[in-house]
Amino acid sequence: MTEENRQIRLELKGIHKSFERGTVNENHVLKGIDLTLYDGDFVTVIGGNGAGKSTLMNTISGQYTPDEGSIKINYEDVTQLPTNKRAKLVSYVFQDTRMGTASRLSIEENMALANRRGLSRGLTKGVKDADRDEMREQLKKLDLGLEDRLTAEVQFLSGGQRQALTLLMATLRRPQVLLLDEHTAALDPKTSEMVLQLTDKIVRDEQLTALMITHNMKDALTLGNRLIMLHQGKIVIDVSGEEKDNLTVEKLINLFKQEAGEELTNDAMLLS
Ligand SMILES: Nc1ncnc2c1ncn2[C@@H]1O[C@H](COP(=O)(O)OP(=O)(O)O)[C@@H](O)[C@H]1O
Numbered sequence: 001m002t003e004e005n006r007q008i009r010l011e012l013k014g015i016h017k018s019f020e021r022g023t024v025n026e027n028h029v030l031k032g033i034d035l036t037l038y039d040g041d042f043v044t045v046i047g048g049n050g051a052g053k054s055t056l057m058n059t060i061s062g063q064y065t066p067d068e069g070s071i072k073i074n075y076e077d078v079t080q081l082p083t084n085k086r087a088k089l090v091s092y093v094f095q096d097t098r099m100g101t102a103s104r105l106s107i108e109e110n111m112a113l114a115n116r117r118g119l120s121r122g123l124t125k126g127v128k129d130a131d132r133d134e135m136r137e138q139l140k141k142l143d144l145g146l147e148d149r150l151t152a153e154v155q156f157l158s159g160g161q162r163q164a165l166t167l168l169m170a171t172l173r174r175p176q177v178l179l180l181d182e183h184t185a186a187l188d189p190k191t192s193e194m195v196l197q198l199t200d201k202i203v204r205d206e207q208l209t210a211l212m213i214t215h216n217m218k219d220a221l222t223l224g225n226r227l228i229m230l231h232q233g234k235i236v237i238d239v240s241g242e243e244k245d246n247l248t249v250e251k252l253i254n255l256f257k258q259e260a261g262e263e264l265t266n267d268a269m270l271l272s
């Protein structure tokens with residue numbers, strides 16, 4: 001499908017964000033970000049340590065308010081909308097596998113909470129029998145046997161199982177935008193690969209619109225239909241479709257040199 005007839009899910013215009021504004025320590029982190037994501041875009045995000053990747057996501061989720069610029073989700077201006085009001089629009093999965101779930105609650109209690117995300121009433125953790133069948137069906141998709149452990153406390157799951165559950169929970173109530181901030185970086189390589197495959201499956205099956213930060217070049221090149229690179233608070237590379245499919249690390253390095261006017265050292269990319 002061409003971009004013209006796809007719905008716009010996320011639109012950032014002229015986003016600027018500084019920390020410690022007006023002090024000697026002022027740090028201008030995002031320097032004019034323009035980014036439009038169309039329905040079903042699965043975008044991998046790369047960039048060196050401190051490039052502003054996490055700040056960009058935090059600005060989309062509402063954790064940080066931009067100093068300048070506007071953010072629209074589904075054509076609605078959310079620039080001033082607080083994080084809790086954005087929760088039903090935006091889901092966020094972090095690197096820390098403990099952040100997306102409540103340790104002392106069971107799998108089913110966590111899932112019940114995820115199902116009520118963004119709803120103001122009924123913040124009880126009770127689970128109805130009728131919900132359990134549905135939960136088992138959802139958990140089967142993970143292929144980790146968690147459907148037989150509904151009442152197990154989440155603290156007893158492995159990091160990979162827990163992150164897979166977090167991912168499922170983050171997508172149960174179809175978010176308009178899914179944000180993944182190095183969500184497999186804390187896992188061992190094999191488990192990371194499992195969670196990445198699961199991510200790919202969920203994003204494609206549900207046709208979600210997603211931004212995934214990774215410091216793994218191979219993952220950034222393999223996954224998604226579009227790749228952006230942040231450098232010193234600006235998007236310096238934005239490739240999609242066939243151009244992305246044909247991209248190699250070498251081409252990326254050349255592209256960076258062409259766009260940013262400097263050499264890309266592997267360290268700057270990989271030590272994030
Ligand atoms: N809450 C904050 N307060 C002050 N400075 C911050 C805050 N969050 C991020 N920064 C600064 O913004 C810059 C970009 O950070 P970040 O967005 O986390 O980079 P990345 O995710 O690309 O590694 C860094 O210099 C970092 O120190």
Ligand SMILES: [Mg+2]
Pocket residue numbers: 053054055
């Ligand atoms: Mg980061």
